[in-house]
Amino acid sequence: MELSVPDLSGRLAVVTGANSGLGFGLARRLAGAGVDVAAEGRPIDILINNAGVMTPPRRQQTVDGFELQFGTNHLGHFALTGHLLPLLRAAPAARVVSVSSIAAQQRGLNFEDVNAERGYKPMRCYGIAKLAQLMFAVELDRRSRECGWGLMSSAAHPGLAKTNLLSGASYGLAKPTLQARLTQLTWRVLPFMWLDVDEGVKPTLYAAASPDARGGVYYGPRGFYETAGGGVGFAKVPSLARSDSDRQALWRLSEKLTGVSYPD
Template sequence: MKTTRLASQRGTSTLITGTGGLGYEVALALARAGGRVILAGRNAAKGAEAMAAISAVVPGSEVAFEMVDLASLQSVRDLGTRLRARGQPLDRLINNAGIMSPPALELTADGHEMQFGVNYLAHFALTAEVLPLLRASRQARVVNVTSLAQHYAKFDLDDLRSEKGYHPGRAYCGSKLLQAMFARELQGRSDAEGWGVTSLAAHPGFAGTNLFETGGGVSRFVSTRVILPLLGQSAAAGALPTLFAATSPSVTGGELYGPTGFMQMSGSPGPGKYAKIVHDEGLRAEVWRRSEDLVGNRYG
């Protein structure tokens, strides 16, 4: 799969968080293949722009927008309530939206460090909210978009929310590690409980997206002006591992997919490697328990 040409996706319905960058590219590719796409984000104007852009490329495509602020668990619950009320089965959930390394500590509406809350906890909550719709599908998949940053996380189970001190990069890496752990654990829970959901993780390598806009300083300059031109790839190419995880018949539940080129930064999608800590079943189970406590919702 070297391009975004997919097998027909007619009859499928996909919910994607994020209206730009990777989320937009994934939505565009699925719409081109005939799939129904729901983009979810906090900015209605950007949502309208994304829908218009997709419709311009794919006239007659089924693309919709839903409002959700991932920095508010109540907003996530409201989205879940609206979708469940409609009762339409959901074939895929792509937990894609995120922020990276805001220089100063920011908190969500629920008092969580922003990257932990938006990148991980909101998606954990959203997946629980739409689980009944996923279970109603015969081919449900959940794809958590993680990052190579998971390999650099300094994990502290007792400091998931950076309460012991905030460091932008450390918090970002930790949030992406948690998404990877979530993807792996969700597959085990689905198998054990008979949910019928295939859970996967994907990472884009080093892709040129608007994620860098939340960062700043020298690191942003070096990343976007030096590393990206030499080793990175476009947002469209970065979306390929997510599309592979979401649509390929050859995936294995619980696994990670990403670029297979140099240092996994670019190239055609294929199997990737989790950070070693992701394979710790006991740790994953404890993170899951604590996450359920924080969102106030029990899976299943």
């Protein structure tokens, strides 16, 4: 798929986590296409749910009491999108893009322990949170079509992108963890597997701006095992994200946990 960003002058985009990394790269590219990236009360044309936390070594909680990764990566974006839904519906053809991860290829999701109270494994919990983001994106698109909300929802992942997500700052550590230092070492040892930010944003940018993008679709890098470059392609969708019953169960749970309900 060819990435061609049209002139987006006059449109409004909201990008979460835009202070650095992929979010900063996305905001810069959108601004370069003429988008306004901040405003209040205007219809929202593009919402990119990008902010994230990755693998804090010890279990932490949000101020609301949710496991930090599930609360930040999924529940926070579920609630934000719900609150912004009236502004999204006010736009002529709004798009919502949720940034997932290749770590979303998880085989199971324990709906009774999404907060990892029975055992915390950093990478497993990160994968579950990113799977939830993907399931939300697909279900949001289905509900939009069924209810006539007039928005298109899709998901994308950046492959293996060189960002500061593992730096520790996102979960309160002053220094990078051992995992972060080892990851940064592979940037030098295995450079062919890693993408710069400008390459990593392409799947998300395609979903957000390309005239050819479709709703309910998962985009990723077209290269080696969806980790490297080569343009934008369709990413592998895990079975849980293809299951109507599982997506709807997650939706009901998310409404219950956040207290944010979407209209029928």
